[in-house]
Amino acid sequence: MFSDTLSDGFRYARQVQFGETDMAGIVHFSWMYRYMEEAEHALWRAAGMHIARFGEETSWPRLSASFDFKNPLYFEDEFEVVVKIDAVSRRTIRYACTIVRGDTTIGTGVMTTVHVRKGPPLKAIEIPEEIVRKLTEASQK
Amino acid sequence: MFSDTLSDGFRYARQVQFGETDMAGIVHFSWMYRYMEEAEHALWRAAGMHIARFGEETSWPRLSASFDFKNPLYFEDEFEVVVKIDAVSRRTIRYACTIVRGDTTIGTGVMTTVHVRKGPPLKAIEIPEEIVRKLTEASQK
Amino acid sequence: MFSDTLSDGFRYARQVQFGETDMAGIVHFSWMYRYMEEAEHALWRAAGMHIARFGEETSWPRLSASFDFKNPLYFEDEFEVVVKIDAVSRRTIRYACTIVRGDTTIGTGVMTTVHVRKGPPLKAIEIPEEIVRKLTEASQK
Amino acid sequence: MFSDTLSDGFRYARQVQFGETDMAGIVHFSWMYRYMEEAEHALWRAAGMHIARFGEETSWPRLSASFDFKNPLYFEDEFEVVVKIDAVSRRTIRYACTIVRGDTTIGTGVMTTVHVRKGPPLKAIEIPEEIVRKLTEASQK
Numbered sequence: 001m002f003s004d005t006l007s008d009g010f011r012y013a014r015q016v017q018f019g020e021t022d023m024a025g026i027v028h029f030s031w032m033y034r035y036m037e038e039a040e041h042a043l044w045r046a047a048g049m050h051i052a053r054f055g056e057e058t059s060w061p062r063l064s065a066s067f068d069f070k071n072p073l074y075f076e077d078e079f080e081v082v083v084k085i086d087a088v089s090r091r092t093i094r095y096a097c098t099i100v101r102g103d104t105t106i107g108t109g110v111m112t113t114v115h116v117r118k119g120p121p122l123k124a125i126e127i128p129e130e131i132v133r134k135l136t137e138a139s140q141k
Numbered sequence: 142m143f144s145d146t147l148s149d150g151f152r153y154a155r156q157v158q159f160g161e162t163d164m165a166g167i168v169h170f171s172w173m174y175r176y177m178e179e180a181e182h183a184l185w186r187a188a189g190m191h192i193a194r195f196g197e198e199t200s201w202p203r204l205s206a207s208f209d210f211k212n213p214l215y216f217e218d219e220f221e222v223v224v225k226i227d228a229v230s231r232r233t234i235r236y237a238c239t240i241v242r243g244d245t246t247i248g249t250g251v252m253t254t255v256h257v258r259k260g261p262p263l264k265a266i267e268i269p270e271e272i273v274r275k276l277t278e279a280s281q282k
Numbered sequence: 283m284f285s286d287t288l289s290d291g292f293r294y295a296r297q298v299q300f301g302e303t304d305m306a307g308i309v310h311f312s313w314m315y316r317y318m319e320e321a322e323h324a325l326w327r328a329a330g331m332h333i334a335r336f337g338e339e340t341s342w343p344r345l346s347a348s349f350d351f352k353n354p355l356y357f358e359d360e361f362e363v364v365v366k367i368d369a370v371s372r373r374t375i376r377y378a379c380t381i382v383r384g385d386t387t388i389g390t391g392v393m394t395t396v397h398v399r400k401g402p403p404l405k406a407i408e409i410p411e412e413i414v415r416k417l418t419e420a421s422q423k
Numbered sequence: 424m425f426s427d428t429l430s431d432g433f434r435y436a437r438q439v440q441f442g443e444t445d446m447a448g449i450v451h452f453s454w455m456y457r458y459m460e461e462a463e464h465a466l467w468r469a470a471g472m473h474i475a476r477f478g479e480e481t482s483w484p485r486l487s488a489s490f491d492f493k494n495p496l497y498f499e500d501e502f503e504v505v506v507k508i509d510a511v512s513r514r515t516i517r518y519a520c521t522i523v524r525g526d527t528t529i530g531t532g533v534m535t536t537v538h539v540r541k542g543p544p545l546k547a548i549e550i551p552e553e554i555v556r557k558l559t560e561a562s563q564k
Binding site: 118 | 164165166170174175178193195200203204205206207208209213215260261263
Binding site for chain 4: 305306307308311312313315316319334336341343344345346347348349350351354356400401402404
């Protein structure tokens with residue numbers, strides 16, 4: 001594993017949709033994980049790649065995902081997910097994310113994904129070096 | 142904080158719905174957080190309480206939520222969420238969850254919630270002692 | 283097409299989860315379509331069948347789905363979806379649904395599904411007679 | 424009611440997210456209703472208004488929503504929702520939507536919303552004339 005502390009991070013802009021709120025009047029907490037994933041996939045596209053293709057034999061399931069909530073998001077809030085390549089091993093990529101609305105930090109999260117051959121059962125496989133290089137470059141712009 | 146290692150945990154049974162799967166053929170990872178929340182709220186009901194009421198002034202947003210994924214869930218899988226009161230402070234409750242399908246562990250997660258007066262802004266408030274007592278009792282059955 | 287007006291309908295019981303509500307304090311309207319689908323799939327199981335299997339070559343996408351909303355659903359409401367086989371053609375099945383909470387009608391909906399070979403592109407195929415017979419029987423209990 | 428056949432419609436651009444697909448490899452049908460709603464709310468913003476505000480006393484629940492599915496959407500597909508003001512009554516607005524991906528029609532839908540004072544119970548109220556005028560103008564650009 002190496003830490004990629006130099007990366008500025010890739011920025012993904014988004015606006016809160018009505019169906020993402022709950023009866024407490026704020027965004028339901030489960031959406032933060034979806035926002036992080038949307039940013040991850042946008043980073044792949046910015047790197048000229050696609051994390052999934054219809055009918056493909058490989059996939060990138062989660063090993064873990066966590067989020068610390070600092071401030072709530074409200075309907076129509078415009079926010080950004082800043083996603084960095086946080087660490088890499090032979091078969092896994094760890095992304096570190098910060099969600100911000102202007103100067104306000106909404107929260108921070110970490111997701112670790114593993115490269116697998118689809119199952120059942122899923123089988124972890126090596127990550128081509130080129131993928132890590134492209135993602136790191138795209139997240140430093 | 143105290144750890145409640147004696148609790149067997151409250152068991153919440155559930156079946157995977159089609160709309161919870163994704164194109165990788167397995168349950169989308171964001172659903173694990175919803176499954177944990179469903180179990181938490183079922184525990185509240187088992188304790189004779191309701192975590193939310195229409196028009197109420199207080200709420201229980203997340204401070205943090207994490208999940209470690211061990212095995213995937215598939216469409217129509219029957220599984221259980223075992224939820225325990227893991228730790229309690231004056232204003233927070235931490236739940237520890239294990240999701241199992243028969244003898245297979247799907248994953249383990251932790252959620253910390255804080256008692257607040259609804260905002261904006263949200264303001265943390267004390268948890269009535271009775272709530273903790275009832276939840277602990279209901280999760281030991 | 284024939285109308286199956288004699289069918290009492292298959293009853294699927296459900297409780298509203300917190301993550302299904304929105305900031306208006308009621309269940310987000312998009313969930314009614316998911317509730318109808320859950321009931322449809324429970325009917326298939328009651329008929330001893332599974333509407334989908336991992337890796338299968340055929341599928342049942344929607345041709346149309348509509349819902350008329352009479353009364354809102356709230357958090358923790360217990361409700362039932364009553365689903366009937368409403369009409370059948372060589373390649374399609376139409377389900378008629380009523381969602382009720384006790385004596386209150388939440389709304390009524392209709393979904394038409396088509397049997398296809400997965401694509402791309404999707405290709406409509408004939409429905410085995412046995413499937414219709416089993417579903418009709420299971421929805422008359 | 425009057426039909427607004429002259430309106431070109433307001434165009435809302437969107438890309439399919441991974442979490443919106445299901446195990447059949449296509450966008451889960453329930454998302455079409457959310458896409459229509461996102462377009463409706465974007466139209467309100469284009470008209471200089473907001474369909475909902477935190478803590479507001481009024482709301483716009485659905486009376487009905489239907490969708491006819493012509494072609495499936497896949498992960499990362501870029502598509503547009505074209506939304507028109509289709510009909511207006513004293514307390515309701517009907518939107519007609521077409522979802523397109525390039526030259527391919529994904530489907531067409533209709534949503535009728537009613538202006539209400541929040542409950543329980545919900546109570547239908549008149550729509551200010553200015554709202555209809557602004558929406559009609561914004562959807563003709």
